[in-house]
Amino acid sequence: MTIAMIEVEKLNFDYPDKRVLHDVTFSINEGSVTALVGPNGAGKTTLLRCIAALDRAHSGKITIGGKDAADFPRDVHHMTGYLSDFFGLYDGLSLRQCLTYMAWCQKVPASEVPKRVADVAEQVGITARLEEKAGTLSRGYRQRLGIGLALIHNPQLIILDEPASGMDPDARIALSQMIRGLRAQGKTIIVSSHILTELEDYCTDMLVIKDGRVAQQVQLQEYAAKTVRLLRIGVSGLGVSHMNLFMALPNLKVTGTENNVVVAEFSGSEQEQQDLLKNLMAQGVPIFSFTTSQHTLQDAYMDVTSGRK
């Protein structure tokens, strides 16, 4: 049975001269990792700030872990770790002081603070630099420290607004691993990012916001089961006979060729894909490569934004 960690109901948010969220309604299950995506100015950051109980909406209701964000903002703050897209750090403090200060603010028991600081530093990869001043850090390390500050009190809900911004490839891989690790611990995570291929690595759900409205909420596993996969089959000496054979196969739609590689969309199940390969081999097709690519999240996003669905 799935339990909703976040429930948003008919949320409207206005800036003095503009409404940015219109009747936004959705729910996010406990333990899921949701990619919040949408064009610039769609209202993603505002929505995240409302969920984190930093901004109060004009109308509507947000419930986090059963607590009304308007009535119990501090309870919501306590169960939430939030990393803003333009966060700042206390540049004059050392990394250890920054983490210790936030641990105190988040009411981590005093006896556990040193251990918690060490654990989080390890988790985000800043252990070796704990005594350095935050002001001396590079963009990537500042981002790591920001994530560390959001995680210091071991929150149930983690909200990350553009967490990979400014990170080098190694740090991005580490971030992916960290989010997968947090998901394994049962944390509920919302990540806003424009880098869809990265989100695909660890997200279970996708929420698309467009013009301040929920355009689509997708459960990626279900979406993947329904969608086609892109096959790239390398055939030595690809000829007309091979192409005729491919075009006659069930569930397969040839979309083109690149040198000796057939590019086709396959809409069958995994078992049927296995059978397809066996069949081709049995018919003596000289296959030298067989790859599947499946950009579920990117495809789903494109479906929504291009109006295909």
Next chain:
Amino acid sequence: MTYFLTPEFHHQLWSKCPPYKLVAAPVLLLLLWGISYGDLGIGLPGPVALRIGSLYTFLIVVLIWGSYEASIAMDEEIKSRTWDHQRVSAISPAQLAFGKLFGSTSYTWYVGLMCIVAYFSTFDHAQRPLVYAAFFMLASGLFAHFIAFLLSLSSFAARARHGAVTGQGAGFFPCIAAIMCSFWINENLRQRAVNAHVSPDVERRLFPDFSWYGHDYDAFAFAAVAVTFFLFWGILACYRVIRAELRYRVWPWVWMIFIPSLSIFLAGCYVRTRGGMVDGADAAEKFQSVDAIPPFLCAFLVSFLLGYATLLSESSDRRKYLRLGAALRARKWAHAFENTPLWMATLPYVLLFGAGLLYNCLQAAPLRLAEYGPAAAGAFLFAARDGFAVHTLYNILRRRAAYAVPLYFLVMYGVAPLAFAALSGDIAANTRALMNYLDVGAVKEVFYPHRSSEWLRVLAMPMLQALLAALLFIRFAMKSDDSYPKAPT
């Protein structure tokens, strides 16, 4: 953890009091005072030179530098974009407010306390006035810091409401206001207390007993209580503003207690000890002689001025009024109270004290009432005009309103009256003809509430201005938008 040893206080100590600064302060002070105590070449005895040196070091470090530190405590969070970290944490409003206030000024107090010790070490022996002098020195510093912090917080909140996003420069004016108030406490109360310790006669002359609601109180004790009274409200105000910033629901009940408290406190200072009706006295004497009139007048003025100040500083965000209306329609009284603007919460007191004043005036001095009534009504109309005008500017100009609003007041209450006064000579016959046509007579009635028994003459122009400002407000600040939902959050 106590309120004072909060995470925020620790954080501020890390930032403001690094070890090298802690060591440097006493070394520099000893050097400075050592030179003062020696021969400055100005002919002052050592203890006197030390007293002056430590006092001025205190004034500069605690009042000026400390106020500056308190006023930028919030700005630093905004500029370094760390405010969200604090808001999303579990720290309580009290811990945050006290931690920020005392933490940001911790270094100045470190220096300031050394100055106080040095200052009082120059007196021969402790006497009662000197204890009060020490209290007033401490209180002046606290007062300065509270005001600077509070005004900076309020200014930050107001600018956030009107669309500004950065906190740069917000602390300047609050800082100046705070320093002026605290200098008054220090230079007036402390100075008198220090002089008073010389002899009981001097003490009686400098600090005669103070009458409050007809009872005489020891002046030192009363001044100390008065300062403590204002410090208490300053602390509470800081706490409440921080509480609102942390997204707690905030109802204006503290404000609604503050208004009568201040009114009662100040009114007590104006109650005559030997009042009562005086037979055969003229209207002015009767007006003065009725016990109830001065306190009611004082309370009315206090509530009116507070209402006026909040009307001008209140958020111009019409969503708050829409939420108030929706809550009232839905009979959600708690929501309605939460969304009640402070000026609106002040209004019942203005009317209540106004009614009390009116009743007592009718009883005692109806002629005086006829004279002051139009002035009071004019003040209401001018306040309404300014309210409409300022909120129109907020809505049209947003960030630039910070410059436009002071300009508006400068023009309406300074430049325009002066210009019209200049034009009222022969060179401005047309202007005078226009004024005569409108039957408003003297120029001052166009620009200020005026004491006169001629209601129509005094109220015509303010009413016209208020109507014009209201029309501008409706035209520019209240665009119709049906997209707002009918139910409150």
